[in-house]
Amino acid sequence: MTVAAPRIRMLIDGQFIESASSHWQNVVNPATQDVLAQVPFATPGEVDAAVAAAKEAFKTWRKTPIGTRARIFLKYQQLIRENMGELAHILSAEQGKTVPDAEGDVFRGLEVVEHAAAIGNLQLGELANNVANGVDTYTLLQPLGVCAGITPFNFPAMIPLWMFPMAIATGNTFILKPSEQDPMVTMRLVELALEAGIPKGVLNVVHGGEEVVNAICDHPDIKAVSFVGSTRVGTHVYNRASLAGKRVQCMMGAKNHAVVLPDANKEQSLNAMVGAAFGAAGQRCMAASTLVLVGEARQWVPDLVAKAKTLKVSAGSVAGTDVGPVISCAARERVEGLIASGVEQGAKLVLDGRNPQVDGFEKGNFVGPTIFAGVTPGMRIYDEEIFGPVLVILEAETLEDAIDLINANPNGNGTALFTQSGAAARKFQEDIDVGQVGINVPIPVPVPLFSFTGSRASKLGDLGPYGKQVVMFYTQTKTITSRWFDDQTLGHGVNTTISLK
Numbered sequence: 001m002t003v004a005a006p007r008i009r010m011l012i013d014g015q016f017i018e019s020a021s022s023h024w025q026n027v028v029n030p031a032t033q034d035v036l037a038q039v040p041f042a043t044p045g046e047v048d049a050a051v052a053a054a055k056e057a058f059k060t061w062r063k064t065p066i067g068t069r070a071r072i073f074l075k076y077q078q079l080i081r082e083n084m085g086e087l088a089h090i091l092s093a094e095q096g097k098t099v100p101d102a103e104g105d106v107f108r109g110l111e112v113v114e115h116a117a118a119i120g121n122l123q124l125g126e127l128a129n130n131v132a133n134g135v136d137t138y139t140l141l142q143p144l145g146v147c148a149g150i151t152p153f154n155f156p157a158m159i160p161l162w163m164f165p166m167a168i169a170t171g172n173t174f175i176l177k178p179s180e181q182d183p184m185v186t187m188r189l190v191e192l193a194l195e196a197g198i199p200k201g202v203l204n205v206v207h208g209g210e211e212v213v214n215a216i217c218d219h220p221d222i223k224a225v226s227f228v229g230s231t232r233v234g235t236h237v238y239n240r241a242s243l244a245g246k247r248v249q250c251m252m253g254a255k256n257h258a259v260v261l262p263d264a265n266k267e268q269s270l271n272a273m274v275g276a277a278f279g280a281a282g283q284r285c286m287a288a289s290t291l292v293l294v295g296e297a298r299q300w301v302p303d304l305v306a307k308a309k310t311l312k313v314s315a316g317s318v319a320g321t322d323v324g325p326v327i328s329c330a331a332r333e334r335v336e337g338l339i340a341s342g343v344e345q346g347a348k349l350v351l352d353g354r355n356p357q358v359d360g361f362e363k364g365n366f367v368g369p370t371i372f373a374g375v376t377p378g379m380r381i382y383d384e385e386i387f388g389p390v391l392v393i394l395e396a397e398t399l400e401d402a403i404d405l406i407n408a409n410p411n412g413n414g415t416a417l418f419t420q421s422g423a424a425a426r427k428f429q430e431d432i433d434v435g436q437v438g439i440n441v442p443i444p445v446p447v448p449l450f451s452f453t454g455s456r457a458s459k460l461g462d463l464g465p466y467g468k469q470v471v472m473f474y475t476q477t478k479t480i481t482s483r484w485f486d487d488q489t490l491g492h493g494v495n496t497t498i499s500l501k
């Protein structure tokens, strides 16, 4: 007898409910093809019900004392820590990344929850005393109302935690639409959020794909939308939700270049590159997927290939695995198609990771570490985001040439420079047109004291996730100019215009 896969529930008005939808999709373990669960594509009525619950809850949540809000996130961070092992195993099974990497995924989200617990210090207005005689001006950072978040498959813990904790801590209510490919760990995090004390209606979850996302973009009662995912979908979400009058932020696709100068520490730089290119099977928006070797460093390709060959390709659940499967059969076929295009377009395939032998996981979506040398702009493997364990190598004569190459690429998510020269590092950070820069740090994702600041084609909207910027994103600044009359003083006349003299 086959046991039916569990059905993933939605969260509407504090209740975990099963969708009435007739459209369900399997959540699949990418290493085994086992069906772990089924996820619904919510009906329009269910989206409306979630938004109505969030709208109603906003009436009281917006006035909840800041200390009460902060204490929920203090409790929440504790619950996430206590359940770290379970969360990482759920995540690894549905997403494919190794268990240590899955713990990292949860941990980077946990850091944002810790930051949300400090909301008392973050959501402060400004005050100027005596801007005119007896007049003060001050600002309030007020929540917007119902906000929504749409998340990708590659960080199913971290990215939902980029969104709803800061939105809710600032006094908003929230609709979360997780990735339909791996919603299970997200739902466990949502359960823990309720256990931490988030009141009913303040956090709601609907599942689905294009139709649910479009309903969120169009809904008149949703005030702001935060999106993380591909450039294709993010551009659509930005245009559609902006047209509907919403505040929107979209973090999107990337092509992150790492530049290695010949004076770099060779061993450390190549080790960092191998981890940053192939870790998480290359499915990181900040993966160092493009290597630019400068001058004598152009001779280092064989050493890099030798290191990449030592990586173990297997299921994320197997101890010692370095590279797990990609998320789906379709993703594997797309990555393999791009590798084939690289060969056809004349790049040199110096390490071919296609069809690796993975004992015990013959059905998994595996692609091993793959390296192309002799890559140039105009080849699809350079122009497109591959989002798999494929590193493309370009060459440059000088640091200036490398900077020109990177600045000519439309994407601006992340970049890194490996060097021992402070002067070269300073020139790079000054002249490079990319939002997040690492100096001898291959994946420079900022901690939540700062904001995530991808730029150019990798981002739409002015303000990024977490850090100070997201407090501005999730609040409206109201500026009050106030004068109080002393009851003991008799008024003279009716002119209430403030004199600025």
Ligand code: NAD
Pocket (backbone or CB within 6 Å): 150, 151, 152, 153, 154, 155, 177, 178, 179, 180, 208, 209, 210, 211, 213, 214, 228, 229, 230, 231, 233, 234, 236, 251, 252, 253, 254, 284, 285, 385, 387, 413, 452, 454, 458
């Ligand atoms: P995706 O764009 O396919 O999906 C993201 C979300 O959009 C999902 O919730 C999905 O259900 C929804 N969606 C999919 N197709 C849609 C459509 N036609 N209309 C409306 N909504 C739709 O992205 P993905 O494959 O899940 O994630 C990988 C991508 O995300 C990569 O491009 C990666 O670079 C990017 N990413 C960017 C960042 C960043 O911070 N810049 C972080 C993580 C991932």
